[in-house]
Amino acid sequence: MIQEVNSELKDSSVVTKLEAPVLNVSGLDVFINKTNILKDINLQVPRNQITCIIGPSGSGKSTLIRSINRINDDVLGYEKQGDIHFQNASIFKKNIDVASLRKNIGMVFQKPCVFPKSIAENVLFGIQHSKKLSKIEKAEIVEKQLKAAALWDEVSQRLDQRGSSLSIGQQQRLCISRTLAMEPQVILLDEPTSSLDPVSSRAIEKMMLDLKEQYTIVFVTHNIQQAKRIADRVVFMCEGEIIEQGTTNEIFTKSKHPKTRSYLVDEYCDC
Amino acid sequence: MNSRKTINSIFKNAVRLSFIFCAGILVFLFGTIIWKGSAAISLDFLTKPTENFGAAGGIVHQITGSLLMILTTAIISFPIALGTAIYRSEYLKNPRSQNMADTLIFSLNGIPSIIFGIFGLIFFVNILGTGVSWFVGSIILAMMILPTLVLSAYQSVNSVPSIYRESALALGMTKWKVISTVLLPKGINGAITGLLIGIARAIGETAPIMFIATAFSGVQFPTTLLQPVSALPTHILSLAQQATNPAALQNAWGTSMVLVILVVLFSTSGLLVRLRFQKK
Numbered sequence: 001m002i003q004e005v006n007s008e009l010k011d012s013s014v015v016t017k018l019e020a021p022v023l024n025v026s027g028l029d030v031f032i033n034k035t036n037i038l039k040d041i042n043l044q045v046p047r048n049q050i051t052c053i054i055g056p057s058g059s060g061k062s063t064l065i066r067s068i069n070r071i072n073d074d075v076l077g078y079e080k081q082g083d084i085h086f087q088n089a090s091i092f093k094k095n096i097d098v099a100s101l102r103k104n105i106g107m108v109f110q111k112p113c114v115f116p117k118s119i120a121e122n123v124l125f126g127i128q129h130s131k132k133l134s135k136i137e138k139a140e141i142v143e144k145q146l147k148a149a150a151l152w153d154e155v156s157q158r159l160d161q162r163g164s165s166l167s168i169g170q171q172q173r174l175c176i177s178r179t180l181a182m183e184p185q186v187i188l189l190d191e192p193t194s195s196l197d198p199v200s201s202r203a204i205e206k207m208m209l210d211l212k213e214q215y216t217i218v219f220v221t222h223n224i225q226q227a228k229r230i231a232d233r234v235v236f237m238c239e240g241e242i243i244e245q246g247t248t249n250e251i252f253t254k255s256k257h258p259k260t261r262s263y264l265v266d267e268y269c270d271c
Numbered sequence: 272m273n274s275r276k277t278i279n280s281i282f283k284n285a286v287r288l289s290f291i292f293c294a295g296i297l298v299f300l301f302g303t304i305i306w307k308g309s310a311a312i313s314l315d316f317l318t319k320p321t322e323n324f325g326a327a328g329g330i331v332h333q334i335t336g337s338l339l340m341i342l343t344t345a346i347i348s349f350p351i352a353l354g355t356a357i358y359r360s361e362y363l364k365n366p367r368s369q370n371m372a373d374t375l376i377f378s379l380n381g382i383p384s385i386i387f388g389i390f391g392l393i394f395f396v397n398i399l400g401t402g403v404s405w406f407v408g409s410i411i412l413a414m415m416i417l418p419t420l421v422l423s424a425y426q427s428v429n430s431v432p433s434i435y436r437e438s439a440l441a442l443g444m445t446k447w448k449v450i451s452t453v454l455l456p457k458g459i460n461g462a463i464t465g466l467l468i469g470i471a472r473a474i475g476e477t478a479p480i481m482f483i484a485t486a487f488s489g490v491q492f493p494t495t496l497l498q499p500v501s502a503l504p505t506h507i508l509s510l511a512q513q514a515t516n517p518a519a520l521q522n523a524w525g526t527s528m529v530l531v532i533l534v535v536l537f538s539t540s541g542l543l544v545r546l547r548f549q550k551k
């Protein structure tokens with residue numbers, strides 16, 4: 001068992017070195033109403049891995065991932081310096097198509113948000129606007145992505161019912177399958193399990209481990225144990241800065257920074 | 272303890288009295304109109320044209336004239352209000368221009384209706400030389416009820432939680448797609464509510480249309496945009512001016528009853544629409 005984990009770690013670090021990171025955040029500073037929210041963020045996200053961002057409330061985790069798909073653009077008073085590269089191209093380039101950037105970098109929010117439509121229509125909500133789909137294709141996508149989000153068995157008999165009739169945990173998985181239907185390269189998840197019960201949380205964790213075969217995952221969480229369970233890499237943030245980052249093993253067993261160590265032990269950080 | 276109880280009961284009785292007073296006025300008004308009006312109302316009254324300056328005959332052209340103007344008012348104001356509401360909610364992000372837009376909408380709402388009438392008379396009838404025209408009347412009524420529609424539509428667009436916008440944007444939808452698929456359906460609900468309330472107000476207005484859109488007698492259903500019509504409120508005005516003639520007075524009550532029924536119809540359906548959408 002231990003050997004298996006070790007060899008997996010080795011494999012992934014080899015891959016990291018060979019392949020350029022999918023996302024590369026360099027020298028990112030974010031200001032909201034002139035307040036410096038993120039300070040000199042440097043971060044590389046390797047392909048087909050789960051990168052967990054942990055840190056206390058208000059440390060800027062959401063602001064960071066919301067900068068990556070540029071959903072923060074609409075926030076009043078938002079300014080940024082530095083750059084983010086997605087597959088070697090800057091996401092802030094002048095004529096970039098932000099909508100198609102977001103098709104490649106999907107996002108799942110903290111609170112599930114289903115649209116007032118049926119379960120099947122919710123899965124198709126994004127994709128049907130970017131592609132013409134036949135009836136058969138639609139049915140295929142619905143089945144495939146609900147299966148990928150481990151929801152199919154629970155809803156296959158009631159696809160025409162309203163999405164809002166599902167439990168909160170099921171709604172969150174519905175939101176995930178809606179994002180998967182876009183077939184993005186990267187999925188950003190902002191504390192997707194924080195409003196869920198432990199059973200639903202575990203279901204989503206397990207799903208993440210399956211999904212990383214196909215997708216690159218950036219997962220924000222408050223929950224240190226959760227990060228330990230699913231992460232390949234861990235990024236620890238505090239007060240708008242990255243204090244330390246590394247493989248899960250590095251962070252949890254040989255963290256160099258006293259702040260990281262105190263946060264991992266006490267879930268508290270006096271930064 | 273005792274004094275607190277007394278204060279409580281005084282307060283309770285005071286608010287109850289206000290309520291009774293309010294309900295009493297309504298019952299008295301409706302009661303009088305129905306009591307006096309129903310004597311005038313008959314199938315002939317509703318389906319025959321006016322004779323003898325309103326003292327005889329029916330009010331069919333007043334009913335169709337009012338409905339025609341109101342329908343046109345609705346068609347003109349609805350899209351403009353929806354567009355304004357969406358622009359205000361989704362595109363005006365800077366607080367100063369938001370304030371300016373709100374001030375504009377509220378001051379438009381505060382303008383007395385007679386001013387709209389005078390404006391229509393000077394700008395359309397005199398300067399543009401349209402003459403007395405029901406279509407100009409509809410334009411003026413549309414301006415007048417625009418703020419009601421805009422505010423109602425704006426409130427419902429703006430009350431869509433931002434997580435819906437963000438979720439849709441995060442799925443790679445363009446801003447316009449988000450507006451048309453997520454926000455417009457919501458905004459339309461609000462605009463319909465506002466429309467019914469605005470129309471309930473517009474159909475009873477006399478001042479804005481009496482100089483520019485209506486004639487008091489001898490008017491048929493219009494065949495062009497630039498003809499006058501007869502309308503219910505202005506007909507009541509002209510009948511009231513012949514109040515010494517009991518036949519004219521009775522028809523004034525009858526016309527009032529028809530008008531009030533239309534107003535109640537529009538405003539209660541506005542209320543129903545609002546309740547239905549609140550439930551969702």
Ligand SMILES: Nc1ncnc2c1ncn2[C@@H]1O[C@H](COP(=O)(O)OP(=O)(O)OP(=O)(O)O)[C@@H](O)[C@H]1O
Binds near residue numbers: 033056059060075076
């Ligand atoms: N729209 C905004 N306007 C003003 N300040 C903001 C805004 N969004 C975020 N902030 C500030 O930026 C800082 C970082 O917030 P952020 O939401 O990124 O933290 P977080 O790490 O995600 O916290 P949590 O774990 O509670 O979700 C906070 O101090 C917050 O108050």
Ligand SMILES: [Mg+2]
Binds near residue numbers: 061062063190191
């Ligand atoms: Mg957050």
